[in-house]
Amino acid sequence: MSLKALDYDSLNENVKNCQYAVRGELYLRASELQKEGKKIIFTNVGNPHALGQKPLTFPRQVVALCQAPFLLDDPNVGMIFPADAIARAKHYLSLTSGGLGAYSDSRGLPGVRKEVAEFIERRDGYPSDPELIFLTDGASKGVMQILNCVIRGQKDGILVPVPQYPLYSATISLLGGTLVPYYLEENENWGLDVNNLRQSVAQARSQGITVRAMVIINPGNPTGQCLSEANLREILRFCCDERLVLLGDEVYQQNIYQDERPFISSKKVLMDMGAPISKEVQLISFHTVSKGYWGECGQRGGYFEMTNIPPRTVEEIYKVASIALSPNVSAQIFMGLMVSPPKPGDISYDQFVRESKGILESLRRRARMMTDGFNSCKNVVCNFTEGAMYSFPQIKLPPKAIQAAKQAGKVPDVFYCLKLLEATGISTVPGSGFGQKEGVFHLRTTILPAEEEMPEIMDSFKKFNDEFMSQYGDSFGYSRM
Numbered sequence: 001m002s003l004k005a006l007d008y009d010s011l012n013e014n015v016k017n018c019q020y021a022v023r024g025e026l027y028l029r030a031s032e033l034q035k036e037g038k039k040i041i042f043t044n045v046g047n048p049h050a051l052g053q054k055p056l057t058f059p060r061q062v063v064a065l066c067q068a069p070f071l072l073d074d075p076n077v078g079m080i081f082p083a084d085a086i087a088r089a090k091h092y093l094s095l096t097s098g099g100l101g102a103y104s105d106s107r108g109l110p111g112v113r114k115e116v117a118e119f120i121e122r123r124d125g126y127p128s129d130p131e132l133i134f135l136t137d138g139a140s141k142g143v144m145q146i147l148n149c150v151i152r153g154q155k156d157g158i159l160v161p162v163p164q165y166p167l168y169s170a171t172i173s174l175l176g177g178t179l180v181p182y183y184l185e186e187n188e189n190w191g192l193d194v195n196n197l198r199q200s201v202a203q204a205r206s207q208g209i210t211v212r213a214m215v216i217i218n219p220g221n222p223t224g225q226c227l228s229e230a231n232l233r234e235i236l237r238f239c240c241d242e243r244l245v246l247l248g249d250e251v252y253q254q255n256i257y258q259d260e261r262p263f264i265s266s267k268k269v270l271m272d273m274g275a276p277i278s279k280e281v282q283l284i285s286f287h288t289v290s291k292g293y294w295g296e297c298g299q300r301g302g303y304f305e306m307t308n309i310p311p312r313t314v315e316e317i318y319k320v321a322s323i324a325l326s327p328n329v330s331a332q333i334f335m336g337l338m339v340s341p342p343k344p345g346d347i348s349y350d351q352f353v354r355e356s357k358g359i360l361e362s363l364r365r366r367a368r369m370m371t372d373g374f375n376s377c378k379n380v381v382c383n384f385t386e387g388a389m390y391s392f393p394q395i396k397l398p399p400k401a402i403q404a405a406k407q408a409g410k411v412p413d414v415f416y417c418l419k420l421l422e423a424t425g426i427s428t429v430p431g432s433g434f435g436q437k438e439g440v441f442h443l444r445t446t447i448l449p450a451e452e453e454m455p456e457i458m459d460s461f462k463k464f465n466d467e468f469m470s471q472y473g474d475s476f477g478y479s480r481m
């Protein structure tokens with residue numbers, strides 16, 4: 001009997017091949033346990049509000065008024081909302097063609113794209129053109145649209161860091177392209193060695209792959225490193241030599257927890273390098289409202305900026321965006337607010353600064369607590385989370401544990417993470433979901449649990465790990481890297 005199109009055996013193989021570990025086996029098991037009544041700490045997704053982070057007041061006030069514009073006509077509105085929120089809501093409504101219920105242009109509202117361009121100009125010190133900025137439903141949609149334009153078939157390769165955030169591996173699979181890995185150096189604080197890039201490209205070429213693009217995640221997910229300016233220059237020069245479009249995933253640019261290596265955008269470094277390279281390298285940079293101290297993941301707001309992309313290509317990308325009609329309009333307003341928050345002297349300024357600083361300072365402390373906590377555990381080593389929202393400790397699994405995992409039919413790090421989940425309720429993602437070197441094991445957790453819960457979580461991890469290591473460990477220990 002012939003199969004119907006949506007029978008499992010006749011599905012598009014690219015769909016079946018696509019893996020997305022952040023919502024994979026561990027997440028499913030955690031959800032089951034939760035249904036059974038067990039307390040689960042969901043540290044598998046960088047989803048701050050789900051772990052108790054409160055929304056910033058000002059942007060919610062503005063969007064609330066935009067969603068319920070009749071409140072603006074209420075004589076008491078000024079008793080509930082500050083004047084600057086009211087003014088902003090009126091401003092954003094005036095940029096729409098019928099409020100939040102109307103589609104916008106598929107690239108986003110021109111007025112918000114202008115605010116994004118002004119933000120980029122202030123950040124980098126170089127002009128930015130609103131025509132080259134498209135607003136998207138989260139950064140994810142932008143990444144997918146661009147990869148769709150780049151990948152023509154199986155022989156097209158995309159350089160992706162390993163470990164990486166699986167949006168990249170999954171989308172490349174879905175689109176039928178080839179992921180070309182380049183390894184980050186764990187012993188070098190997850191730094192990027194350009195020689196590894198050259199090797200990866202040479203190897204891919206020897207297999208008939210045309211390498212077309214390179215992805216960087218800065219600050220890194222899951223690895224948490226901040227790329228130095230020197231490193232970014234090397235990367236841009238490499239992309240220029242190899243004629244690769246650079247996809248700069250900069251969604252964690254506000255999440256920085258050290259002062260030695262502040263965030264620096266790929267666009268700024270490229271412009272600083274001057275002509276001819278600044279006019280040569282094709283660059284797409286991505287940003288979002290999901291991260292930073294905003295953490296507005298559920299709103300689904302993002303943008304990408306295109307540099308050195310020919311106008312005819314921009315038109316084609318516009319056409320692709322048009323198929324989805326319009327990005328979320330309320331999310332576009334969140335993006336507008338993120339790039340133009342209250343200024344000194346505004347009524348809401350002090351509160352905004354207090355709230356945002358409070359979140360960032362607490363994240364900085366939590367990054368430290370987690371790294372120190374992991375490094376105090378037996379057979380666990382962890383680089384400091386310089387930025388982003390994750391800790392990615394290496395777990396030195398003893399041979400007996402690897403053997404036991406095999407017997408259970410599990411990948412060793414999945415085995416470890418499942419045991420951790422069952423014992424403690426801490427839901428993590430095994431390192432294999434992000435890619436790692438052969439025979440080396442990790443897990444990823446977010447640094448997002450509430451600060452006051454952190455000591456208890458780390459104690460409970462340590463206790464589990466001690467028991468695991470004494471159950472499976474040999475009499476000899478493992479030395480630190």
Ligand code: DCS
Pocket residue numbers: 022044045046047137138139140141165167217221249251287288289290297300301302
């Ligand atoms: N890029 C990176 C590096 C990310 O980590 C994420 C989300 C995105 C893009 C996409 O985010 P938005 O579509 O919401 O803008 N990070 C996921 C993660 O690893 N945990 O939570 C979500």
